[in-house]
Amino acid sequence: MANNNSTLGRSEWYIMEKLWEIAPRTYVQLCHELKENPGWSRSTVQTMLERMTEKGVLRYEVVGRAKHYYPNVARDDVAMAETRSLLDRAFEGSASLMMSTLVRKKQLTKKEIDELHAILEEAEVPK
Known part of the structure; x- marks a missing residue:
């Protein structure tokens, strides 16, 4: 797991919500879902996935020719970091x-x- 002090930008939340809901998801699946809301192009999704992988909040496994993306941070950990x-x-x-x-x-x-x-x-705490 990545650093528990991870905070996410607004755009990163879109991807993480999808992956916390169902993981893994492929690049194609994420492109399809994020095209509708928030209206991202394939290149935007690719850029976001690369940045978030470098940041350590995502990881992927190559299965055949597809990358399968997983969240690398727990939702509760991110929520705590955001709250703090x-x-x-x-x-x-x-x-x-x-x-x-x-x-x-x-x-x-x-x-x-x-x-x-x-x-x-x-x-x-009980006294």
Whole structure:
């Protein structure tokens, strides 16, 4: 697996979503799917696959004449790295500052607040 501190650009997410959903996928399969959304050409897909392989977030195996692409990072690991990056950049590394900002700006629904309560209760260490 690649570095757990991997963050992805917006374009990289398109490819990773496809591969986290079903892997492996060939270059042709990815070209077909990414042509429809987000509308990429074959050369764009090729360039992205090469860059992401060099970056270490993808790997491939050659089967016959086709490259079969696999994610080389777990979705949860990328989500954690992205979350940490957001917290560090926008909230001085503080999850509580992020939450208080969302609460002050009334960006949380009642359901989300209830879910957060349940998560925090589960996280509490018994005394």
